[in-house]
Amino acid sequence: MTSTGQPPERQGARSLDPHLRRYAARAEGMTASEVRALFAVASRPEVVSLAGGMPNLAALPLDSLSDQIASIIADEGLTALQYGSAHGVPVLREQICEVMALEGVHGHPDDLVVTVGSQMALDLVTRIFCDPGDIILAEGPSYVGALGTFASYQADVRHVAMDDHGLVPEALRAALAAAERAGRRVKMLYTIPNFNNPAGVTLAVSRRAEVIEICARHDVLIIEDNPYGLLGFDGQIYPALRSMDADNVIYLGSFSKTFASGLRVGWALAPHAVREKLVLAAESAALCAPTLNQMVVSRYLATHDWKGQIKSFQTMYRERRDALLTGLDQHMPAGCTWTKPDGGFFVWMTVPEGVDTKAMQPRAVTARVAYVPGTGFYADGFGSRQMRLSFCYPPPERISEGVRRLAGVLAQEIDLLNTFGPTTSRSLSGPQTPTPDTA
Ligand SMILES: Cc1ncc(COP(=O)(O)O)c(C=O)c1O
Secondary structure, eight states: OOTTSSOHHHHHHHHTOTTGGGSOGGGGGOOOOHHHHHHHHHTSTTSEEOSOOOOOOTTSOHHHHHHHHHHHHHHHHHHHTSOOOTTOOHHHHHHHHHHHHTTTOOOOGGGEEEEEHHHHHHHHHHHHHOOTTOEEEEEESOOHHHHHHHHHTTOEEEEEEEETTEEOHHHHHHHHHHHHHTTOOEEEEEEOOSSOTTTOOOOOHHHHHHHHHHHHHTTOEEEEEOTTTTOBTTSOOOOOGGGTOSSSEEEEEESIIIIIGGGOEEEEEOOHHHHHHHHHHHHHHHSSSOHHHHHHHHHHHHHSOHHHHHHHHHHHHHHHHHHHHHHHHHHOOTTOEEOOOSBSSEEEEEOOTTOOHHHHHHHHHHTTEEOEEGGGGOSSSOOTTEEEEEOSSSOHHHHHHHHHHHHHHHHHHHHHHHHHOOOHHHHHSSOOSOOSOOO
16 A cells, blocks of 8 residues: 555556546546456457356347337427437336336336436436435445445445345444444435345345335435346246335336347336426436437337246246356365345356455456456445346357356365465455345
């Protein structure tokens, strides 16, 4: 460490930037995520990437989509290519309400704002609710894109432990009590209740009312981020938190995982009182979400068997999940544990004490397999014994091969550890103490 408290390599990189003294304080928290840093290396063809979270779009009906897009331009081009309202295209908002009804949510289209992916909705919600220093509670681990947004608004993220049944209500109570004892304001709980990214676990239905009740009692807003909710591998759909509390939950949804991520269409359903501020924030961020893209989604929902399409996504992702879990069972060395998701894209793995997943990463890439080290999913340096493995993109046989390679790297690492003990880089790169993880 240097006098600024920065590791030397980071300070060196920053001092090359001639604008260093100009940045606003909020830019300090903006750093490249572990996922982004890995992107270039993991997309080399010889590397099996268990790193990225890109949905697999191969099953989409591209021919008929291209006809639909052409006909939108031909028939309604002057609307489709024009600015729209910050609120979103009215017919799409009605259709989104039908999509959410599958999870028991009965929202009004007026209370819904269409955004540029749910990522923008996350940004807007943080913008209107969080001042610098406000505490946001988030599951540990949590979605890296949300942590980046919270950092950019200088929020103070505190993690709440999960187990195999999702967020632990007792841990939530303890986190709230600790903040209150310290005289600190907790503004919101950010939660991904279904098929969590990165943990793969789902909040037990029996815990949902309790989480809602705890937050209401402590005057803490709930942000329910649910991009994977319709991707349960047995077609199971869990009741949204928003279906149980319309006053204190903001629900974020997305077509990125159930249709097409590149269209960048997501939404926020807010309590009625919040709606106006959300629309104003959306207007100042982007004026409006792209009209053409909203119309493409709307046409798709109106003319395609979108529920059938989601079923075929479920089947495809289930096969890939099975390939990953089977490979882990067959090849992983003793001492590794992992979650067993019943939907979504991700498995969360914990490796034996002393192995540092970030330090090991270059050796894994050399062995032509990529994963995301766990530290990227915590705001506080935890996660050095964890990694996220995604099964959404490579075909099953590549996944099996990737797991075999990863198991070989881990076995070697454990062998080295048993012979020489932890390396310096291991002990520098984060706590080795038990993490509030999901394993
Ligand atoms: C939990 C979670 N929330 C939000 C997003 C952002 O999704 P979108 O493409 O809708 O912006 C993602 C994307 O991976 C995600 O995993």
